[in-house]
Amino acid sequence: MENIRVLVRVRPLNYRETHLGANSCVTTTNNSIILDNKKEYNYDHVLGINSTQEQVFDKIGMSTLESFLNGLNCCIFAYGQTGAGKTYTMQGKGLDDLKNDEIHLGLQPRLIQKLFLDLPKENTCSIKCTYLEIYNEQLIDLLNDAKPQTLTIREDSKRVYVENLTEIAVSSYNDVLSLLQRGINNRHVSATQMNLESSRSHSVFTIQFEQRTKGMYTRRSKLNFVDLAGSERQKLTAATGERLKEAANINKSLTVLGLVINSLAENPKRFIPYRDSKLTFLLRESLGGNSKTVMIATISEASSSFQETLGTLKFASRAKNIRNQAIVNEEVGGNLESLKAEIKRLKNELQQQNSNSEIFPKKQKEVELISQISSLNSQLNESELFQEQLSKELKQMKEYYESRIVELEEHNEQNNESIKIDHSNRDLLLQQAIEIQRELRHKNEILNQRILELSQEDTILKHRRNEQQLIITQLEQTLQEVQKDKELLIAEMENQQSIIEKYENQLDTFQEDKSQQVQELENKIAELNDQLQLYKDQMDTDAQTIEFQSDEISRLQQEIEQIKVELENLQSNFNSLQEQSKDKENLIQEQVKELIKYRKLSNVKSKKFLKSLKVLKKEKENYHNLEIRQLDFLQELNQQMELEQTIPTNQSIQVAVKQKFENIQNLLNNEIQMTMQLNKEKENYINLYNETQRFLDNISKENDVLKLELEKNKVNKEAVQKYMQLKDEFMYQKEKLGKFLDSFDIINQKLIMKENEIIKLKSELKLEQTQRAKALEEIDKLRTAKIELSNTKNELQQTIQQMQMNIQNELDEIKQKKLSDNVLFLQKANQKLNADLSALQKCYKQLLDEKEIMQKKYEEKLIYSVDFNKMRKDINITNQIKEQLEKKEKDYQSLLKEMELLDEFFKSINVKRFCNSQTLNEGSTSEKVKQYFQYLNQCEQEFEFRQYQLRTNLQLLNIEQASCNMIKEENRMLKMQLKQ
Ligand SMILES: Nc1ncnc2c1ncn2[C@@H]1O[C@H](COP(=O)(O)OP(=O)(O)OP(=O)(O)O)[C@@H](O)[C@H]1O
Structure with missing residues (x-):
């Protein structure tokens, strides 16, 4: 019997406590705690605020591990106020996210690490793990990710267990660590005012260790790590709603735990209310049962938690009084019932495994099954060997006893013979024979019984062997099925791998295609970009030209405007000239009228002129000169006319001027005729001459005017020429402008076309870009898909590798190791x-x-x-002899009496002989007595010889017995060796 060991660990003030102004209310020594109220509490171990995780392991981890490996059930449970450091002490920090710092590594991982280091080298052990939590009085399997279902606690004659709880076989520290992480992630944890990561449930992590010791002995031990939910005051934690319900359940189960501990501490024989809560029911063996139990009580040094600390310390003190009795859980394997039960369990597991789609546990189950089958096989082999050994032993014993019977028979016969030979000693020999016969009979009986037993054992063993053979065939079938499953899985895996490879190839080709397409698209885009650039450049130059041309147009428009203005001016000038020419026309008409008047007048005067012709004759020369001058003038006029005809003037002016000149010419011709007439009338016309001279003066004046007019006309002509030039220029510019506008239109059209093209290209580009984006997206998707695929592939490969590793390692290691x-x-x-x-x-x-x-x-x-039957016959004969002997025994009895009498007689004779010898010596012996004495001496010698023979026979028998014992010993040794 051993008390529960208690370790108390003090947590330093945390930020919250410091912030709230809490002080330390705890003083520690190696194994005691002194509170502020000066009360001292003693425990097995006390670790202060500066204690390390390693110290915790050193204090309780090592010894627990040692006991566990030696086949003792162990339990470590952590109790304390919420946030006092239970989880930190048990698991450590950051265990759930793989960032575990060595320093913060808790007791649990440290112990498991050491466990795998300390495992026996021979591959004779298996380790399985389970992980559950009790949340709101419900049991939840933390290793069953698929469907969190509540479990039931069951109890049989041997143990308390949880039905359908996931058991996972592990072979390394990392395996256990991953299980721990898996469970921690599934555990109910919430933030409370007291602890940001408060465990809202009690968790129980169990390691089951099975070790096959010598022969068929198996040691099974369990190690429970119990991380209890924190005891808490609702006021302090300010829990509401779901948290309050959790807290109520936590406190309820902890109260039951307290009651159980109180009852156990006070009187373990009285009724213990284990069943009042799931926690105590489950931990029944750890509390007052077959277990080495350690309690870790965690407290805070904060004065604000004084009441909780006091409660925890009192609880720990009570727990210290609980006495447990741990025994090595060792049993002989090979029990048919247990094997059957095991097979049944395995079958159930197999069925469960078949219904379970998870590959990993299936494999594990498979491995477990294989290992169990192999262990059963080995057990069967052993039992077969044992059976063989037994049958050998039986045979040997049979042989031995047969030989012994023969020997004894021989002895018997010898004895009989000797009885026959020596009638005189027959009584003695008869007695020996009877004894030997009795012994023989007894041995025969024993032998028969042993033979019966052995044959029974043989039949049992045969039966057992048949059963085991049946089990083995069943197991082999299961194994074959499992192997088929495995092969199917491997085939599936290979199939998946080939699919993955196919996908990969497809992906690669698709990627190549896509990258080619992308390359092409990129090239096209680059080309389009170049074209676009070119178009842009062209557009820029076109825009520049357009700008330039628009400048030019605006300049030309300005010029046109100017020309228009000038044209308007010219038009107005022209109009004024037209008006002037009209005026001149009127004037010429007036002059023509005047001329007509003048002609009338001259007709009138001609008469007068004729009269004065004579006067005129004189003046003829002058007139002739005048005529020449007139001709010159006419020529000049003609020239002017011609000139005027070449000048593109107003038609009406020209006509008017022409008419005028024609008129003038006609007039002049008339005048010439008249002059001729007048020549005749020259003299008459001397006066007229004067008048004509005046007229001519007038005409010269008019000519001057006309000259001026002509000059003016010249100016007009220049203006007209300029106008025409400007017009031409205008027309040319207009034409140019038209052409330019045409080219502008063409350029515009081209530009529009180009713009359309650009828009088209842009849309194409956009399309391409969207396509490209899509393609890129697709590529990205494909990449991600590829990554996913490769991840999946990697995962699958990892899984495959892991599975293969598992299969290889666990089949090659467990199957080929196990x-x-x-x-x-x-x-x-x-x-x-x-x-x-x-x-x-x-x-x-x-x-x-x-x-x-x-x-x-x-x-x-x-x-x-000759044979056993004969021997039996002999025995019968012996029996007959025996009967005879019995008859003779009676005679022998009488003989004995006679002998006794003889003895007495001998004694008396001896006495007498002594006396007689003395007397003989003295020379007074009769011959008859002497002879009788001689005979007696002979009988005595014979008797001694027989005695000697019997003694040697007895010695021989002893030697035989010893050799038999030696053979037996050897057999036993061989059996032992066989067992080993
Ligand atoms: N001995 C210690 N040294 C330093 N920090 C500690 C110690 N013990 C606990 N802590 C810290 O205190 C906090 C609460 O600890 P933990 O979660 O282990 O408390 P708990 O008792 O398990 O609480 P609950 O019952 O609410 O789950 C954690 O941040 C932990 O790192």
């Missing part, structure tokens, strides 16, 4: 067995030799009793 290694082990064992077998064979040979010797002996002895 199976292969077991097989190896078995092979080794087989080799050993073979060696043993060869040794046995040698022994067997030896035994055979011995048997041969024995047989020889037997044969030798068969000379005496």
Whole structure:
């Protein structure tokens, strides 16, 4: 019996407590705590605020591990106020996110790490883990990610267990760590005012350790790590709603735990209310049962938590008084019922496994099944060997007893013979024979019984062997199914791998295509960009030209405007000139009228002129000169006319001027005619001459005017020319403008076309860009898909690798380590067995030799009793003899009496002989007495000789017995070796 060990750990003030102005209210020594109220509490271990995780492991981890490995059930549970450091002490910090710092590594991972380091080298053990939590009085499997279902606690004659709880076989520290992380992630944790990551449930992580010791002995031990939810005051935690319900349930189960601990501490024999809560029911063995239990009580040094600390310390003190009795859980394997139960359990597991789609546990189950099958196989092999050994033993014993019977028969016969031979000693021999016969009968009975027992054992063993064979075939079938499953899985995996490879190839080709497409698109885009650039450049130059041309247009428009203004001016000038020419026309008309008047007047005057012709004759020369001058003037006029005709003037002016000049010419012709007439009338016309002179003066004046007019006309002509030039220029510019406008339109159209093209290209580009974006998206998607695929592939590969590793490692390690290694082990064992077998064979040979010797002996002895039946017959005969002997016994009895009488007589005779010898010596002996004495002496010698013979026979028997014992010992040794 051993008390629960208690370790108290004090947590330093945290930020919140410091912030709220709390002080330390705890003083610690190595194994005591002194509170502010000066009360001292003593425990097995006390760790102060500066304690490390390593110290916790050193204090309780090492010893617990040692006990656990030695086959004792162990339990470590952490109790304390919420936020006092239970989880920190048990698990450590950051265990759930793989960032675990070595320093903060808790007791649990440290112990597991050490466990795998300390495991026995021979592959004779298996480790399984379970992880559950009790949340709101419901049991939840933390290792079953698929469907969180509540579990039920069951109890059988041996143990309390949780039905359908996931058990996972582990082979390394990392395996356990990942299970822990898996469970921690599934656990109910919430933030409360007291702790940001407060455990809202009690968690129980169990490691089951099974170790096969020598032969068929199996040690099974369990190690529970119980991280209790924190005891808390609702006021302090300010819990409401769901948190309040959780807190109520936590406090309720902790109260029951307290009651159980109180009851156990006070009187463990009275009723203990284990069943009042799931926690206490589950931990029944750890509290007052078959377990080495350690309690870790965590407290805060804060004065604000004084009441909670006091409560925890009192609780720990009570727990310290609980006494447990841990025993090594070792049992002999190979029990048929247990094997059957195991097979049933395995079948159930297999069924469960089949219904379970998860590959990993399936594999584990498979591995477990294989290992269990192999262990069953080995057990069966062992039992077979054992059976073989037993049958050998039986055979040997049979042989031995047969030989013994023969020997005894021989003895009997010898005795009988000796009885026959020596009638005189027959009574003695008869007695010996009776004894030997009795012994023989007894031994025979024993032998028969043993034979019966052995045959019964044999039938049982055969039956058992058949059953085991059946189990093995069933298991082999299961194994085959499992292997088929495995093959199917492998095929599926290979299929998946090929699909993945196919996908990968497709992806690669698709990627290549896409990258080619992208490349093409990029090239096209680059080309389009170049074209666009070119168009842009062209557009820029076009825009520049347009700008320039628009400048030019505006300049030309300005010029046109100016020309228009000038034209308007010219038009107005022209209009004024027209008006002037009209005026001149009127003037010429007036002059023509005047001329007509003047002609009338001259007609009138001609008469007068004729009269004065004579006067005129004189003046003829002058007139002739005048005529020449007039001709010159006419020529000049004609020239002017011609000139005027060449000048594109107003038609009406020209016509008017022409008419005027024609008129003037006609007039002049008329005048010439008239002059001619006047020549005749020259003299008459001298006056007229004067008048004409005046007229001519007038005409010269008019000519001057006309000259001026002509000059003016010249100016007009220049203006007209300029106008025409300007017009031409205008027309040219207009034409140019038109052309330019046409080209502008063409350019515009081109530009529009280009713009359309650009828009088209832009839309194409956009399309391409969207396509490209889509393609890029697709590529991205594909990349992500590829990454996902590659991740999946990697995962799958990892899973495959892991599975393969698991299969290889666990099939090659467990199957080939446990199976292969077991097989190896078995092979080794087989080799050993073979060696043993060869040794046995040698022994067997030896035994055979011995048997041969024995047989020889037997044969030798068969000379005496040919066979067992004969021997039996002999026995019957012996029995008959016995009967005879019994008859003779009576005679013998009477003889004995006679002997006694004789003895007495001998004694008396001896006395007498002594006396007589003395008397003989004295020379007074009769011859008859002497002879009688001689005979007696002979009988005595004979008797002694028989006695000696019997003694030697007895010694021989003892030697035989010793050799038998030796053989037995050897057999036992061999059996032991076989068992090993
Ligand atoms: N000995 C210690 N040294 C330093 N920090 C500690 C110690 N013990 C606990 N802590 C810190 O205190 C906080 C609360 O600890 P923890 O979660 O282990 O408390 P708990 O008792 O498990 O609480 P609950 O019952 O609410 O789950 C954590 O941040 C932890 O790191």
